[in-house]
Amino acid sequence: xxPEYYEFYNPVKINAGREALETIPYELKLLCAERxxxxxxxxxxxxxxxxxxxxxxxxxxxxxGAIYDDTPPDSSLETVNEIAEIYNKNKCxxxxxxxxxxxxxxxxxxxxxxxxxxxxxxxxxxADRVTKPQQPFIVVPTTAGTGSEVxxxxxxxxxxxxxxxxxxxxxxxxxxxVLDPRMTLTLPSKITATTGMDALTHAVEAYTCLQKNPMxxxxxxxxxxxxxxxxxxxxxxxxxxxxxxxxxxxxxMAGVAFSNSMVGAVHAIGHAxxxxxxxxxxxxxxxxxxxxxxxxxxxxxxxxxxxxxxxxGDDVYASTxxxxxxxxxxxxxxxxxxxxNKICGMPVKLKDANVYEYQFESIADKALNxxxxxPNPKELNKQQIIEILKEAF
Numbered sequence: 001x002x003p004e005y006y007e008f009y010n011p012v013k014i015n016a017g018r019e020a021l022e023t024i025p026y027e028l029k030l031l032c033a034e035r036x037x038x039x040x041x042x043x044x045x046x047x048x049x050x051x052x053x054x055x056x057x058x059x060x061x062x063x064x065g066a067i068y069d070d071t072p073p074d075s076s077l078e079t080v081n082e083i084a085e086i087y088n089k090n091k092c093x094x095x096x097x098x099x100x101x102x103x104x105x106x107x108x109x110x111x112x113x114x115x116x117x118x119x120x121x122x123x124x125x126x127a128d129r130v131t132k133p134q135q136p137f138i139v140v141p142t143t144a145g146t147g148s149e150v151x152x153x154x155x156x157x158x159x160x161x162x163x164x165x166x167x168x169x170x171x172x173x174x175x176x177x178v179l180d181p182r183m184t185l186t187l188p189s190k191i192t193a194t195t196g197m198d199a200l201t202h203a204v205e206a207y208t209c210l211q212k213n214p215m216x217x218x219x220x221x222x223x224x225x226x227x228x229x230x231x232x233x234x235x236x237x238x239x240x241x242x243x244x245x246x247x248x249x250x251x252x253m254a255g256v257a258f259s260n261s262m263v264g265a266v267h268a269i270g271h272a273x274x275x276x277x278x279x280x281x282x283x284x285x286x287x288x289x290x291x292x293x294x295x296x297x298x299x300x301x302x303x304x305x306x307x308x309x310x311x312x313g314d315d316v317y318a319s320t321x322x323x324x325x326x327x328x329x330x331x332x333x334x335x336x337x338x339x340x341n342k343i344c345g346m347p348v349k350l351k352d353a354n355v356y357e358y359q360f361e362s363i364a365d366k367a368l369n370x371x372x373x374x375p376n377p378k379e380l381n382k383q384q385i386i387e388i389l390k391e392a393f
Contacts, residue, residue, distance in 0.1 A: 006213035008260045009170060012150045016179035016249065021053060024096070024138060025060035027176045031136035033094035035065040037087050039107045040098040044142060045069050047186045053098055053140065065092035071103045074164075076157045080109040081119050088114070094136035097174075098183075100195075101146035101281075104139055108154035108172045111135055121156060122165065130169040139174040142183045144234075144247035145195025145282055147202055147255020149177035164275065166371070179252060181245035189235050189344035192247075194282025196231040197337070197346075199223060199251040201285040204333075205264045206257035208296065208303045209375040216261035219253045224310040226250035231336075235343050264376035265367075266292045269385060272366035277355040283347050286340070290333040291392045299378040301326040308332065350393045360389045 015023045028036060044050050050069065057064060068083045087095070087110065097107035111134045112124050124130050139149040148154075154167045187195075200223075206212065207220040227250045233243035269292070270284035297304055305325035309317040311332045320328045340346045347353040355363075364385040367373065373380060380388075 003213055006211070006215075008213060008215040010150065010256050010260070011170075012173055013176045014150075014179065014252065015176060016252075017245065018181075020178050020180040021056045021140065021182070024140075024176075024178060025057060025062045027138060028062055028094060028136065031094060031175055033136040034061065035063050035090075035092050036094040036096045036136075036138075037066040037068065037083070037090065037092040038064060038096045038098055039071060039083060039103050039110065040067070040069050041071040041103055042069060044099050044103075049142060049183060049186065050098065052182070066090040071099065071106050073102055074157050075102050075106040075109065075155075076159050077121055078159070079106055080113055080121055080156060083110045084113040084119065094138070097137075097139045098142065100141065100143040101148050104141070104146070104148040105154040105156060107137065107139070108167065109156045111137055111172070112167065122158065124167060125165040127168040130167070130171045132171075134171050137174045138176045138178065140178045140180070140183060141248065141251070143187060143191065143195045144184055144244070144251040145198035147199065147251050147258070149174060149179075150252055150255040151259040153259070164271075177252065179245070179248040181241045181248060184244045184248060185239055185241070187238065189238060190346055191282070192238065193231070193235045193340040193344050193346040194280060194286060195251070196227060196234065196247055196282075197286035197289070197340070198282040199247070199254045200227050200231075200333075200336075201266050201289050202254035202258040202263065203227070203250075204289065204293070204307065205266055206254065206261045207307060208300050208377060209262055209264045210377055211261045211375050213261060216257045219257040220261075221310050223250045223253040223257060224307065226253070228311060228313065232339060232343070235340055262375040263372050264292070265295070265373055265378075265380055265388075268370035268372040268376070269363065269367045269388065271370050271372065272363040273350070273353075273355060275366055276359050276362045277353070279350075279353045279355060283353045286337050286346060287348060287350055287353060287392050288388070290330050290337070291388050293330045293333065294391070295380070295384065295388055296376070296378050297326050297330070304329045350389065355389075355393070357390075357393065360386050363389060
């Protein structure tokens with residue numbers, strides 16, 4: 001059924017495929033930019049990706065104004081302000097984020113500080129607090145999971161107050177996202193698996209949350225189909241360019257989907273697991289997804305039943321009785337987790353991700369205050385969250 005009203009917005013230009021990196025100098029020219037700062041991290045440098053990336057500028061008139069390669073796994077106010085100073089000192093005129101979610105979120109934070117002319121990023125925390133047009137911004141993702149290259153959100157840590165600050169604004173959307181399979185070929189198998197399950201969770205929650213709409217549904221279903229067909233291959237054989245490219249597209253499509261329809265309880269509880277027990281976000285998503293699906297199933301079992309076609313394929317869908325398709329979808333996700341566990345050791349239970357039972361109360365308290373609970377199709381209380389944690393333990 002069509003909702004009575006919905007909004008959908010996706011202005012990011014996508015350059016995807018073979019030699020997509022080589023289009024960046026041209027895109028910068030179109031944006032009237034010629035002196036970008038590159039924001040990346042040590043892992044990208046160590047993998048040789050930064051050196052490879054820079055080769056694409058050799059025959060161009062673009063001057064790299066500065067390179068910041070010390071982005072931490074969890075970005076912070078201090079990091080953002082440090083990079084903003086480097087940007088201004090070197091008279092840069094644009095930003096390129098090369099990396100995963102942390103580098104991209106950091107770049108979004110830097111863009112806010114520079115564009116607003118204010119180094120107190122806390123003033124802009126929340127929804128639609130950013131007011132000024134941002135600097136030209138291009139993203140080159142090196143993982144296939146966050147979808148940050150096409151989302152309007154960023155999360156930056158305020159370490160002094162021990163909180164993660166959310167930022168949401170259409171102004172934060174990059175101008176161009178460059179999906180080049182060469183950028184993910186060196187991604188370790190475990191990170192491939194966990195980021196892939198993050199993308200799957202984005203798509204499943206986008207398809208089932210309260211703000212779903214026909215456009216977000218289309219992107220979500222396309223993403224799930226690509227993940228089903230390619231995540232195992234990409235995890236098992238990292239140099240499979242076709243699988244890598246498919247996963248990059250799946251991550252992007254899932255990002256478009258949830259950026260327009262939002263996520264749900266998997267993310268709310270997963271964020272809390274990360275805050276309390278320092279669980280890697282992708283691990284939390286993989287572990288929690290089937291158990292939250294089980295909790296939601298009495299409310300939206302029909303949607304999970306429909307998802308079986310994308311999650312498991314034509315044969316499984318056709319051979320599964322209609323009344324059993326919801327349960328089969330949940331079982332399919334569990335089986336997917338166990339297959340990935342056998343390939344790369346990805347944890348499938350919270351205890352395997354160093355979560356302890358005594359932390360459940362704190363996790364539940366934090367999850368209750370997470371905005372991702374609001375679009376979840378079924379309300380949760382503290383005890384229900386604890387029950388989900390127990391099942392996932």
